[in-house]
Amino acid sequence: MPVNTIWVVAEPASGGITTTSLELLTAARGLGSEVAAISWGPATASNAPLFGEYGATTVHDVGDLGGSLPGVPVAAAIATLAGSGAPDAILVPASYDGRDIAGRLSARLDRPVLTNVTGLGEEGSLVSEHPVFGGSLTVKSRFTSEAPGIFVIRAKSFAAEPAGGAPAALAALGVPETGATGTATITASHAEERTGPSLDEASIVVSGGRGLGEASAYAMIEELATLLHGAAGASRAIVDAGWVPYSHQVGQTGKTVKPAVYLAFGISGATQHLVGMKGSRTIVAVNKDRDAPIFSIADLGIVGDVHKVLPALIDALKNR
Amino acid sequence: MNVVVCVKQIPDPAAPPSLDPETHTLDRSGKLILDDSDAYGVEMALQLVDAAGGGEVTLVSMAPNSETGGLRTALAMGASKAILVSDPALKGTDALGTAKVLAAAIRRTPFDLVLAATESTDGYTGTTPVQLAELLGLPSITFAKSVAIDGSTVKVERQTEAGFDEVSSPLPAVVTVTAGVVEPRYPSFKGIMAAKSKPVDHVTVADLGLDGQVGFAGARQEILDVIAAESRDHGEIVEDDGDGAARIVTFLEAVKAI
Numbered sequence: 038m039p040v041n042t043i044w045v046v047a048e049p050a051s052g053g054i055t056t057t058s059l060e061l062l063t064a065a066r067g068l069g070s071e072v073a074a075i076s077w078g079p080a081t082a083s084n085a086p087l088f089g090e091y092g093a094t095t096v097h098d099v100g101d102l103g104g105s106l107p108g109v110p111v112a113a114a115i116a117t118l119a120g121s122g123a124p125d126a127i128l129v130p131a132s133y134d135g136r137d138i139a140g141r142l143s144a145r146l147d148r149p150v151l152t153n154v155t156g157l158g159e160e161g162s163l164v165s166e167h168p169v170f171g172g173s174l175t176v177k178s179r180f181t182s183e184a185p186g187i188f189v190i191r192a193k194s195f196a197a198e199p200a201g202g203a204p205a206a207l208a209a210l211g212v213p214e215t216g217a218t219g220t221a222t223i224t225a226s227h228a229e230e231r232t233g234p235s236l237d238e239a240s241i242v243v244s245g246g247r248g249l250g251e252a253s254a255y256a257m258i259e260e261l262a263t264l265l266h267g268a269a270g271a272s273r274a275i276v277d278a279g280w281v282p283y284s285h286q287v288g289q290t291g292k293t294v295k296p297a298v299y300l301a302f303g304i305s306g307a308t309q310h311l312v313g314m315k316g317s318r319t320i321v322a323v324n325k326d327r328d329a330p331i332f333s334i335a336d337l338g339i340v341g342d343v344h345k346v347l348p349a350l351i352d353a354l355k356n357r
Numbered sequence: 358m359n360v361v362v363c364v365k366q367i368p369d370p371a372a373p374p375s376l377d378p379e380t381h382t383l384d385r386s387g388k389l390i391l392d393d394s395d396a397y398g399v400e401m402a403l404q405l406v407d408a409a410g411g412g413e414v415t416l417v418s419m420a421p422n423s424e425t426g427g428l429r430t431a432l433a434m435g436a437s438k439a440i441l442v443s444d445p446a447l448k449g450t451d452a453l454g455t456a457k458v459l460a461a462a463i464r465r466t467p468f469d470l471v472l473a474a475t476e477s478t479d480g481y482t483g484t485t486p487v488q489l490a491e492l493l494g495l496p497s498i499t500f501a502k503s504v505a506i507d508g509s510t511v512k513v514e515r516q517t518e519a520g521f522d523e524v525s526s527p528l529p530a531v532v533t534v535t536a537g538v539v540e541p542r543y544p545s546f547k548g549i550m551a552a553k554s555k556p557v558d559h560v561t562v563a564d565l566g567l568d569g570q571v572g573f574a575g576a577r578q579e580i581l582d583v584i585a586a587e588s589r590d591h592g593e594i595v596e597d598d599g600d601g602a603a604r605i606v607t608f609l610e611a612v613k614a615i
């Protein structure tokens with residue numbers, strides 16, 4: 038059965054749409070003959086040319102959510118739309134709101150979800166790829182349920198490439214009554230100040246882990262990142278400990294990064310960390326334990342103390 | 358204030374995981390322990406009930422076998438009782454099927470709040486709690502890094518890409534917590550002894566009226582293949598003899614990063 042219609046949930050981000058959403062649109066147009074986007078927020082109409090460029094012929098605009106978390110209203114709107122003609126597949130970015138939308142939609146439509154998808158292909162039907170055990174194995178799956186199949190796809194699984202299509206046609210998509218489910222509201226938003234390139238896009242990422250010993254040592258990670266014009270990242274251990282904000286986390290529940298160089302200081306290399314950085318072009322690791330799993334994928338491994346290597350490295354770069 | 362905590366019992370993550378050669382799903386046949394991710398929800402629930410000045414923490418769990426080791430750990434932390442849905446028919450159940458089971462089990466006990474982890478260690482779909490909320494007809498707030506109750510409202514700091522949002526919702530609601538939300542306590546000796554006699558209600562799929570909706574058939578998906586991913590070899594691993602930083606500089610020059 039060929040794949041015809043694919044819907045892509047496209048998340049708004051500061052006036053545009055997220056890079057992951059553009060990646061999903063690019064993948065969708067390679068797999069289906071008809072691609073539509075579903076988006077929300079004030080900028081959807083002005084983004085119609087962008088949606089078109091990446092292959093969507095229509096963008097369904099859910100409009101202003103008025104402080105609601107997106108999960109409930111967006112899923113309810115999509116479910117209504119699916120009621121008058123379901124697509125073959127719905128692609129959702131693996132983000133906070135994306136997972137909420139996919140979960141809500143799955144229960145509403147009574148359709149299963151395939152999550153942690155890093156690849157999609159057409160083999161008679163859509164076949165998805167999922168990394169397991171830290172990315173050492175790939176599981177290939179498909180739905181046996183009736184359409185639509187809901188796929189939650191990780192960032193950087195596909196390249197985002199414009200195809201030069203005409204602006205997408207805009208269609209308003211209303212939100213049905215959601216009762217008690219839709220009552221969670223955002224009362225305030227806090228954004229951290231970050232300077233330099235973003236973690237997702239930096240060509241050099243310098244990350245620190247519990248091996249730094251204490252929160253104040255993270256300043257060395259930031260200093261090194263600045264010297265290398267890169268971004269500072271972290272393992273979940275030090276995010277949970279409150280040393281650095283969550284937005285620095287690399288890994289399964291954090292960001293996926295694929296820089297030219299990834300430097301890991303005092304990070305053991307747990308499977309959940311590896312899936313977020315294994316795609317880096319080169320990897321440098323400093324760890325005092327020769328058996329740390331991070332060394333099994335490092336192009337250069339230094340068995341040593343971060344408190345010696347980091348200051349020396351910062352000095353050496355300053356003196357260049 | 359009554360809080361239900363969804364807790365998953367999983368194979369010990371420290372042991373090398375393996376796939377069932379026939380079904381390609383995670384082999385869950387051995388001993389099961391409390392998923393560490395759920396210890397945060399249990400602790401959060403205990404603190405919220407404490408702050409409210411009364412109420413109960415009830416654990417709800419689903420597994421193909423009737424293992425209770427993980428539940429005893431959470432009971433030893435201070436939870437009052439547990440509902441365990443265990444049935445061989447649950448083997449192969451997906452996230453939506455799990456949510457159906459948990460929803461039906463939760464309906465058997467009074468609650469003001471349901472807590473779960475943002476994602477489990479062995480399944481990590483992160484969708485189960487949201488599917489559960491939809492089935493229960495409740496609002497949900499995911500990725501909580503702090504949770505407080507204010508009258509009949511739950512107030513959460515929710516992680517976002519850029520920082521965090523303050524989100525509030527009327528109770529009852531479903532909230533998922535991150536590992537940063539609270540520091541779980543270690544069960545005391547007294548707690549461990551007390552846990553042995555706390556009630557664990559064993560429930561089957563038929564008891565919940567969910568025959569046919571769970572297990573491999575209910576999951577409506579299939580694993581076609583498991584293949585070795587492109588492997589990544591390591592390069593030079595050297596002891597730092599005071600030249601570690603210099604070696605990194607040379608490497609960065611070689612790859613034209615500096």
Ligand SMILES: Cc1cc2nc3c(=O)[nH]c(=O)nc-3n(C[C@H](O)[C@H](O)[C@H](O)COP(=O)(O)OP(=O)(O)OC[C@H]3O[C@@H](n4cnc5c(N)ncnc54)[C@H](O)[C@@H]3O)c2cc1C
Pocket residue numbers: 245246247248249250271272273274275286287288289290291292302303304305306307308309310313323324325326329341342343344394476477478481
């Ligand atoms: C569902 C789930 C999702 C998860 N998602 C993520 C995720 O997205 N990202 C993530 O990173 N983790 C994630 N984790 C957590 C992961 O399993 C690990 O616990 C975490 O990555 C460990 O962080 P770490 O390497 O900093 O700490 P540790 O594992 O404690 O390692 C510290 C390392 O530092 C070394 N060290 C100590 N002192 C020094 C020194 N002076 N000099 C040099 N080296 C030293 C030690 O040898 C050790 O290897 C997740 C876990 C679960 C269950």
Ligand SMILES: Nc1ncnc2c1ncn2[C@@H]1O[C@H](COP(=O)(O)O)[C@@H](O)[C@H]1O
Pocket residue numbers: 363364365366394395417418419420452455459472473474475476477478480481482483484485486
């Ligand atoms: N079988 C289960 N029993 C109890 N709780 C579960 C079960 N599966 C998932 N959960 C809860 O839902 C969370 C997210 O799970 P998952 O969707 O597998 O990532 C878990 O951390 C648990 O809190």
